[in-house]
Amino acid sequence: MKIAVIGTGYVGLVSGVCFSEMGNEVICVDKVEAKVQMLNNGQVPIYEPGLQEIMVKNAEAGRLSFTTDLGEAVRKSDIIIIAVGTPSLPSGEANLGFIEQAARDIALSMDDYKIVVTKSTVPVGTNGKIKEIIAGLSAHPFDVVSVPEFLREGSAVRDTFNPDRIVIGAENDAAAGRIMELHRPLTDNIIVTDIRSAEMIKYASNAFLATKISFINEIANICEKVGADVTSVAEGMGYDNRIGPSFLKAGIGYGGSCFPKDTQALIQIAGNVDYEFKLLKSVVDVNRDQRYNILRKLETMLGDLNGKVITIWGLAFKPNTDDVRDAPAIEIIQELLKAGASIRAYDPIATANFRQWVDHDSITWCTSALEAASGADALCLLTEWQEFEQVDLKTLQETLRKPILIDGRNVYSEERIAETGFVYSSIGRPNMNRGENRHAFAL
Ligand SMILES: NC(=O)C1=CN([C@@H]2O[C@H](COP(=O)(O)OP(=O)(O)OC[C@H]3O[C@@H](n4cnc5c(N)ncnc54)[C@H](O)[C@@H]3O)[C@@H](O)[C@H]2O)C=CC1
Numbered sequence: 001m002k003i004a005v006i007g008t009g010y011v012g013l014v015s016g017v018c019f020s021e022m023g024n025e026v027i028c029v030d031k032v033e034a035k036v037q038m039l040n041n042g043q044v045p046i047y048e049p050g051l052q053e054i055m056v057k058n059a060e061a062g063r064l065s066f067t068t069d070l071g072e073a074v075r076k077s078d079i080i081i082i083a084v085g086t087p088s089l090p091s092g093e094a095n096l097g098f099i100e101q102a103a104r105d106i107a108l109s110m111d112d113y114k115i116v117v118t119k120s121t122v123p124v125g126t127n128g129k130i131k132e133i134i135a136g137l138s139a140h141p142f143d144v145v146s147v148p149e150f151l152r153e154g155s156a157v158r159d160t161f162n163p164d165r166i167v168i169g170a171e172n173d174a175a176a177g178r179i180m181e182l183h184r185p186l187t188d189n190i191i192v193t194d195i196r197s198a199e200m201i202k203y204a205s206n207a208f209l210a211t212k213i214s215f216i217n218e219i220a221n222i223c224e225k226v227g228a229d230v231t232s233v234a235e236g237m238g239y240d241n242r243i244g245p246s247f248l249k250a251g252i253g254y255g256g257s258c259f260p261k262d263t264q265a266l267i268q269i270a271g272n273v274d275y276e277f278k279l280l281k282s283v284v285d286v287n288r289d290q291r292y293n294i295l296r297k298l299e300t301m302l303g304d305l306n307g308k309v310i311t312i313w314g315l316a317f318k319p320n321t322d323d324v325r326d327a328p329a330i331e332i333i334q335e336l337l338k339a340g341a342s343i344r345a346y347d348p349i350a351t352a353n354f355r356q357w358v359d360h361d362s363i364t365w366c367t368s369a370l371e372a373a374s375g376a377d378a379l380c381l382l383t384e385w386q387e388f389e390q391v392d393l394k395t396l397q398e399t400l401r402k403p404i405l406i407d408g409r410n411v412y413s414e415e416r417i418a419e420t421g422f423v424y425s426s427i428g429r430p431n432m433n434r435g436e437n438r439h440a441f442a443l
C-alpha cells in the first residue's frame with residue numbers, strides 16, 4: 001500500500017518506519033525542515049532503540065522517504081496517517097490546532113479517494129471534526145478511520161511489531177477492511193468498532209494504566225507506615241489474572257508526554273458533558289504528590305536543604321528514552337532549587353533535552369554517574385537506567401560526601417544495601433530504610 005504519514009514524532013516516525021519494513025511504500029512528512037533533513041541523512045531525531053537500523057535499511061531499499069511537501073505525499077498515497085501532536089492547553093484540554101491544520105492541508109492536496117487515518121490521541125468527536133474540515137475543503141471522496149496508537153517510548157519498535165491489539169474505529173466497512181488488511185501481518189487481534197468508541201478506548205486505556213500506578217503508589221505510602229513491602233504486595237497481587245503484574249511498580253509517579261496530558265484531557269472530556277470524573281482527578285492528585293515524597297525524605301534526612309548539594313540520577317521520565325516531557329525530575333529539581341540546594345545532575349542520554357526545560361547556575365551538568373555523585377550531601381535516583389543498577393555501591397558511597405541514597409524507583413535489593421553503610425530510603429519498602437530519621441549532623 002502507499003502511505004503518507006503526517007508528523008515524524010514518536011508515533012509518526014515509528015509507524016512510518018514499521019509500515020515500510022512490512023513492504024509498504026511510505027512517505028513521512030514533517031513541517032520542520034531540520035527534522036526532515038536529519039531523517040534524509042539517516043539520523044533519527046529521537047532516541048528509540050532499534051529504530052535507526054530499520055529506518056536506514058528501508059530508506060536505502062527505496063520504500064521510505066522523508067519530505068516537507070505534504071501535498072505531494074498526499075497525492076502519491078492511498079492512506080494518509082495523521083500523527084501530529086495533541087499537547088495540553090492550559091485548561092488541560094487537548095490542543096487540536098495541529099490536527100485541524102493537518103486536516104486542512106490534506107483536504108487541499110487531495111486529488112482522488114483517500115483513507116485518512118488518525119493515530120494521534122484525540123478527544124471523542126475529533127474524527128468527526130476532521131471529516132467536516134476535509135469535506136468543507138475538498139470535493140474528492142474520502143473516509144476517516146480512527147486507529148489509536150498504544151506504543152510505549154523506549155520499546156516503540158517492539159510494541160509496534162507485537163501489538164496486544166489493533167483498534168479500528170470506522171463508519172464504512174470497506175475502509176475498515178483496508179486498514180485491517182494493513183495491520184493483519186501484525187496480529188489477528190483486531191477490534192473494529194465505531195469511531196467514538198475507538199477514540200474513547202485510547203483515553204480509557206491510558207487513564208486505567210495511570211490509575212494502576214497511582215493505586216500502587218498509595219499502597220506503597222501505606223506500606224511505609226504499616227511495615228509492609230510494596231514489591232511483595234505487588235507481586236502477590238499480580239499473580240491474580242484479573243489484576244495482572246504490569247504497571248504495579250511503585251515509584252515517584254508517572255510522567256511523560258502522554259499519561260499526564262491524557263488524564264487531564266479525559267477529565268475535561270467528561271467535564272464537557274457535565275460529568276465529574278472523581279476517580280481520575282484523584283489519580284492525578286496522587287501522582288503530583290508522589291513526586292514530593294523525594295523532597296520529604298530528603299528533608300527528613302538532611303533537615304534544611306539550603307546550601308546542600310544534591311545529586312540527581314535520571315532526568316528522562318523513564319529509561320531508554322531521551323524524552324523529558326513532564327518528567328518528575330523537572331518539578332523535583334525546581335523545588336530543590338527553590339529550597340536553596342545546588343544540583344549535580346546526570347542522565348545517560350536526556351541531559352541536552354532536559355536543559356531546554358530547566359537550566360540554572362546552581363545546576364552542574366555531569367557526564368558520568370560518579371562525577372555527579374562527587375562531594376554531594378545526598379543522591380536521589382529518579383529514573384531506573386540500567387547503568388545505575390549496575391553501579392558499585394561501595395565506590396558510590398566513597399564518592400558522596402554523605403552516604404545518603406534515596407531510591408525513587410526501588411532499584412537496589414535489600415542484600416546489596418545491607419553490604420553498605422548507606423542511609424537509604426526507597427518507596428514502600430520500610431524494612432530496607434536505614435537511618436532515615438538521622439539528620440546529617442549525626443552522620
Ligand atoms: N509519544 C508516544 O509515545 C505516543 C504518542 N501518542 C499520541 O500520538 C500523537 C503524536 O505524539 P508524538 O509522536 O509524541 O508527537 P510529537 O509532538 O513528538 O511530534 C509531532 C510532529 O508532528 C509535526 N507536525 C505538526 N503539525 C504538522 C503538519 N501540519 N504537517 C506536518 N508535520 C506536522 C511536528 O513538527 C512534530 O515533529 C499525540 O496525540 C500523542 O498523544 C500515542 C501513543 C504513544
Ligand SMILES: O=C(O)[C@H]1O[C@H](OP(=O)(O)OP(=O)(O)OC[C@H]2O[C@@H](n3ccc(=O)[nH]c3=O)[C@H](O)[C@@H]2O)[C@H](O)[C@@H](O)[C@@H]1O
Binds near residue numbers: 149152206209247255
Ligand atoms: O499514549 C501514549 O503515549 C503511551 O503512554 C504510555 O507509554 P509511555 O508514556 O511511553 O511509557 P510507560 O512505560 O507507560 O510509562 C509511563 C510512566 O509511568 C511510569 N510507570 C510505569 C509503570 C509502572 O509500573 N510504574 C510507573 O511509575 C513510568 O516511570 C513513566 O513515567 C502507555 O504505556 C502506552 O501504551 C501509550 O501508547
